[in-house]
Amino acid sequence: MTVPEKPNILIVAPQSDNKEVNAEDGVVSSSSDKSSPPTGSVNKPIDAGKSGTLLNDKKKIDPKTLTVPTSQPKQQPLALQPAESAVPDKIKEGDGIQINITNTEFINAVFQDIPQGAYAAVCSKPGDPSKGGWLAQRADSAVAQLNAKHNNYFNCSSFYLGEDGSFFARKERFAACHFFVLDDVGTKIPIERLGNFEPSWMIETSPGNYQVGIILAEPITDGAEAERLLKTLIDAGLCDPGASGPSTRWVRLPIGINGKPKYANKIGKLFQCRLVKWHPERRYTPQEIIDALKLKPVSSKNLKKVTKPTNSEANAVLTPRAAENPVISALKKSGRYKTPLGQGKHDITCPCVHEHTDALDDGAAYFEPNEQYPLGGFCCHHSHGDRYHIRDLLEYLGISEIEARHKPVIRVIAGDLSRVVDAAEKVLADHGQYFQSGGLIVSIAIDPTTGDPTIVPISPPALTRVLSTVAIWEKYDGRTKGLVRCDPPMSHVNILYNAGSYRYLRSLAGIVRQPYYRESDGVLVTEPGYDEISQCYGDFDPNEFSIPESTLEAAQTALALLEKLLVEFHFVAGTDKSAALSAIFTAVVRIALPHAPGFHCQAPIFGSGKTYLCELIGAFAGPATNIKVSYPTTSEEATKVILSLLLTNPAVIEFDDMDTDWLPHGIIKRMLTTDKITDRILGVSKTATVSTRTLFLGSGNNVGPVRDLLRRVLTIRLDPRCSTPATLSYKNYPVEKVRKNRGRYVSAVLTIIQAWRMAGSPRANVQSIANYNGAWSDYCRHPLIWLGYPDPATSLIEQITHDPDAEALKELMFEWNHSFGSQPITVRKVIKHVQEDNKGKDLYQALCELPVLDNKGNINPSKLGWFLKKNANRIIDGYAFQKCEADGRTAWRVVYVKSPDSPPPVERKREDVSEEDDDLLVNPKTNGGIKTDDY
Numbered sequence: 001m002t003v004p005e006k007p008n009i010l011i012v013a014p015q016s017d018n019k020e021v022n023a024e025d026g027v028v029s030s031s032s033d034k035s036s037p038p039t040g041s042v043n044k045p046i047d048a049g050k051s052g053t054l055l056n057d058k059k060k061i062d063p064k065t066l067t068v069p070t071s072q073p074k075q076q077p078l079a080l081q082p083a084e085s086a087v088p089d090k091i092k093e094g095d096g097i098q099i100n101i102t103n104t105e106f107i108n109a110v111f112q113d114i115p116q117g118a119y120a121a122v123c124s125k126p127g128d129p130s131k132g133g134w135l136a137q138r139a140d141s142a143v144a145q146l147n148a149k150h151n152n153y154f155n156c157s158s159f160y161l162g163e164d165g166s167f168f169a170r171k172e173r174f175a176a177c178h179f180f181v182l183d184d185v186g187t188k189i190p191i192e193r194l195g196n197f198e199p200s201w202m203i204e205t206s207p208g209n210y211q212v213g214i215i216l217a218e219p220i221t222d223g224a225e226a227e228r229l230l231k232t233l234i235d236a237g238l239c240d241p242g243a244s245g246p247s248t249r250w251v252r253l254p255i256g257i258n259g260k261p262k263y264a265n266k267i268g269k270l271f272q273c274r275l276v277k278w279h280p281e282r283r284y285t286p287q288e289i290i291d292a293l294k295l296k297p298v299s300s301k302n303l304k305k306v307t308k309p310t311n312s313e314a315n316a317v318l319t320p321r322a323a324e325n326p327v328i329s330a331l332k333k334s335g336r337y338k339t340p341l342g343q344g345k346h347d348i349t350c351p352c353v354h355e356h357t358d359a360l361d362d363g364a365a366y367f368e369p370n371e372q373y374p375l376g377g378f379c380c381h382h383s384h385g386d387r388y389h390i391r392d393l394l395e396y397l398g399i400s401e402i403e404a405r406h407k408p409v410i411r412v413i414a415g416d417l418s419r420v421v422d423a424a425e426k427v428l429a430d431h432g433q434y435f436q437s438g439g440l441i442v443s444i445a446i447d448p449t450t451g452d453p454t455i456v457p458i459s460p461p462a463l464t465r466v467l468s469t470v471a472i473w474e475k476y477d478g479r480t481k482g483l484v485r486c487d488p489p490m491s492h493v494n495i496l497y498n499a500g501s502y503r504y505l506r507s508l509a510g511i512v513r514q515p516y517y518r519e520s521d522g523v524l525v526t527e528p529g530y531d532e533i534s535q536c537y538g539d540f541d542p543n544e545f546s547i548p549e550s551t552l553e554a555a556q557t558a559l560a561l562l563e564k565l566l567v568e569f570h571f572v573a574g575t576d577k578s579a580a581l582s583a584i585f586t587a588v589v590r591i592a593l594p595h596a597p598g599f600h601c602q603a604p605i606f607g608s609g610k611t612y613l614c615e616l617i618g619a620f621a622g623p624a625t626n627i628k629v630s631y632p633t634t635s636e637e638a639t640k641v642i643l644s645l646l647l648t649n650p651a652v653i654e655f656d657d658m659d660t661d662w663l664p665h666g667i668i669k670r671m672l673t674t675d676k677i678t679d680r681i682l683g684v685s686k687t688a689t690v691s692t693r694t695l696f697l698g699s700g701n702n703v704g705p706v707r708d709l710l711r712r713v714l715t716i717r718l719d720p721r722c723s724t725p726a727t728l729s730y731k732n733y734p735v736e737k738v739r740k741n742r743g744r745y746v747s748a749v750l751t752i753i754q755a756w757r758m759a760g761s762p763r764a765n766v767q768s769i770a771n772y773n774g775a776w777s778d779y780c781r782h783p784l785i786w787l788g789y790p791d792p793a794t795s796l797i798e799q800i801t802h803d804p805d806a807e808a809l810k811e812l813m814f815e816w817n818h819s820f821g822s823q824p825i826t827v828r829k830v831i832k833h834v835q836e837d838n839k840g841k842d843l844y845q846a847l848c849e850l851p852v853l854d855n856k857g858n859i860n861p862s863k864l865g866w867f868l869k870k871n872a873n874r875i876i877d878g879y880a881f882q883k884c885e886a887d888g889r890t891a892w893r894v895v896y897v898k899s900p901d902s903p904p905p906v907e908r909k910r911e912d913v914s915e916e917d918d919d920l921l922v923n924p925k926t927n928g929g930i931k932t933d934d935y
Contacts, residue, residue: 098275099277102255103154107253110154113178113218113219115176117160117161118158119158120139120155121136121137122137122152123169124142124152124153127259134153134395136155136159138167149257151258151259153256155251156177156179156246156251161479169247171247171400171403172401174246177220177247179200179215179216184209184210186209187208194212194293196292197293198279200282201213201278201280203273203274206258207271214289217288227245229289233295245399247398248398249398317413317423318427319411321406321430326403326406327376327394328366328368331397344367344370346367347364347365348364350363350364350380352388357383363382364382369405376404405472407471408472410423410424410471410472410488412474412475412486417492420492424493425502425503435507437507437690438678440458443456450624452623454648455648457688460490463496464488508537509691510536512536512538513540513651514742514743515540515542515746516534516589525538528541528542545746545750548751550751550757555755555787558748567732568731568734570719571717572719575792576717576718579716579794580716583617583716585752585779586779587651592779595673595774595776596695596780597713598662598696599714601613602700603717604702605701605725608701608718610699610701614699615735616735619739623739626653628655628656629641629654635665638665639665642677643681643690646671646694647688647690649691649694653697655698658700659700659703660700660703672692677690678690705799706805714796715799753779756783764782764786769793769796806876809876810879812850815845815846820893822893824886824891825886826886826891827868827890830864831859834859878897881895
């Protein structure tokens with residue numbers, strides 16, 4: 001049967017001008033003709049609304065007012081004709097062939113009860129509807145302008161406006177579901193499947209293919225209930241499996257085309273959709289739909305919520321991330337998931353596989369979200385691949401953008417600040433890339449050039465950005481009466497930043513760049529990643545490191561390999577070469593050592609290889625070059641420099657080309673004898689505790705450690721014994737060798753240590769060194785002695801026993817006693833004595849060797865008093881300065897300290913001292929001599 005051409009239908013609207021509906025463009029136009037319809041017409045009045053706005057009342061609409069009048073004269077044919085198709089008898093019975101109604105009137109009849117503040121949604125797409133996206137528009141302002149020559153759709157649900165007044169048909173803005181539609185009735189679904197069920201409408205959308213609409217008696221505002229009923233229809237085979245959510249369901253309006261080229265007629269004209277059945281008064285409850293269509297209800301278990309959260313959900317501050325990516329779950333549910341391809345890529349069936357050449361099911365993939373693509377990605381290698389993107393896939397699957405991001409959700413609830421901050425810390429910890437270290441929140445960054453890892457403290461602005469990345473933040477919006485997305489509040493961010501201690505973030509003790517010994521149990525850890533016991537993070541490739549059988553022979557072979565690296569360096573003595581090897585060992589195992597000395601490369605002239613030896617030692621510590629800085633000149637500068645450098649946990653800090661001695665600044669002393677130091681961060685009113693497990697190196701010509709650093713810095717002496725060592729040529733290039741094959745050389749060090757441990761950890765009978773008798777001696781001293789090398793700590797012991805400062809202090813004690821004996825005397829009287837008494841010239845010379853003079857060369861009372869206080873009770877050759885009182889003021893005296901293990905005082909005579917005076921030094925019992933003071 002040939003479908004008749006569309007006529008112009010006159011619809012009488014009460015209390016207004018007659019409105020003429022042109023079936024070609026679907027636009028209602030005013031007419032001055034107020035005459036009645038032609039004789040024989042069965043049209044009756046219908047209230048389409050005076051202003052064209054949506055009708056929200058529940059007036060029943062008589063479907064007979066919209067039937068086609070039998071006596072209407074034939075009009076000119078439309079430019080777009082429906083393709084020829086036969087209308088099944090089931091549809092034709094009592095309903096006519098085509099019912100003419102505007103899209104506005106159609107939507108008004110369907111959406112009679114919309115929640116306050118919500119709107120129906122329409123979408124219009126020209127040409128082939130498979131191209132381009134889906135732009136939702138408010139029906140109240142857009143439906144009257146829909147072009148009849150476009151593909152025109154409306155959504156099953158209504159939606160709330162966004163906080164900014166924007167309108168989107170998205171799951172998170174769902175207000176209510178108003179109807180359901182059965183797909184492909186007449187083709188994939190036989191008409192007989194409906195039985196005696198009478199739908200609200202039927203629209204032929206392609207030749208012989210119908211969409212069947214079922215209007216709900218009451219809109220469903222519970223998204224879970226709407227999804228459950230839709231799932232029930234899908235499981236019964238009455239809906240497209242891709243229709244996974246009520247909020248993403250677009251169906252055709254009666255006035256519009258089906259622009260797919262395959263549905264054009266023989267002369268190329270596109271198919272015109274047509275309403276063939278229209279009974280808007282037929283409305284059903286969910287149970288009536290289930291009973292009439294003989295459906296099996298789906299359980300609510302595991303259904304995703306699509307509506308505003310319930311009270312209990314709204315009170316939940318943190319919603320954890322779904323165990324499985326919702327997009328992957330939806331793909332599996334719709335039968336379109338194939339297999340994982342690795343690295344977040346998945347092989348899937350393209351939703352538009354029917355458009356592929358020969359309908360080949362290949363070439364489509366889904367990519368999980370990452371920082372660059374927060375929604376993930378969709379790619380199809382067929383010809384339509386440039387038209388379909390991730391949002392098209394999400395729309396097809398009924399997945400909202402919030403779900404697609406696959407992140408936890410944090411809700412900012414007034415009065416729950418503590419819980420919100422805890423939730424923020426928890427999602428930060430669950431992310432796995434953030435830690436706490438020394439009271440700070442930190443992450444690990446990898447240098448793209450060298451591959452060296454560093455610890456990076458996070459600032460408040462950076463923390464805000466990170467929190468917005470690792471979680472979706474929501475707050476309640478009073479206007480929409482629902483949750484809307486927001487940024488992390490700065491008040492919450494600042495509280496988290498300044499917390500100082502954290503419940504969920506893992507503690508980070510340090511970064512390791514090669515296999516390492518765990519301090520607590522001595523186990524050699526060879527796997528990278530975070531170690532829960534040591535709290536260290538290993539960033540290295542375990543395949544680069546290979547430790548052979550731990551035997552003496554293996555250790556000797558490994559030592560020979562290391563010795564080849566040192567053959568061209570001009571060491572002063574064998575102990576200096578041993579010290580250089582000890583520095584290499586320290587570089588490898590520094591993370592396992594609570595304390596380790598610094599190493600200073602000393603030479604008499606430039607070009608002797610000091611800096612190059614430091615580079616070689618540093619190459620064993622990590623892949624990056626040494627961090628080189630100038631030696632700080634003041635204690636304040638030292639604190640700023642050292643703390644800022646240690647915050648990043650570098651492998652090596654090198655004081656290069658020093659032109660001054662290792663001055664004993666407070667923080668320099670602490671970094672070499674303590675595991676951690678705490679101080680204020682420069683430019684921030686916040687303190688930090690940093691690890692000192694970094695290798696400290698220095699180099700300079702004829703400079704070295706002094707005073708308190710003599711026992712903390714081990715000196716390696718070089719001397720080429722030529723006038724121009726810079727002109728010497730070298731062939732081995734040891735630094736380059738280690739850089740190219742660092743794993744081999746680091747493994748050689750570990751082999752030696754392992755062999756020493758397997759041999760029973762034999763310890764040589766050598767002098768002990770305070771602070772360095774434990775792990776450092778075990779890993780970096782005794783293994784070398786075990787293999788026949790001299791004690792690498794020899795220079796350290798010599799520096800301690802031949803302390804020039806101690807010699808100067810000893811000289812002061814001698815001259816002090818010669819002038820005052822054991823009599824208490826104030827600093828002021830001491831200065832007066834050396835200035836006025838000719839006998840005080842030797843005491844003056846002794847004082848001039850000490851840091852007690854001002855810029856003019858005069859003795860400064862404050863400096864002298866500070867020096868005596870600093871060296872009080874320090875025993876040198878059995879004598880010490882002791883603090884006391886004289887004339888009501890602080891005074892000082894030299895005393896002999898009796899010790900059962902110490903030898904008697906060394907006799908010393910001066911040419912200008914009589915035997916009687918000299919006897920005062922060696923006989924503590926002599927009247928007027930040095931007083932014996934046991935303490």
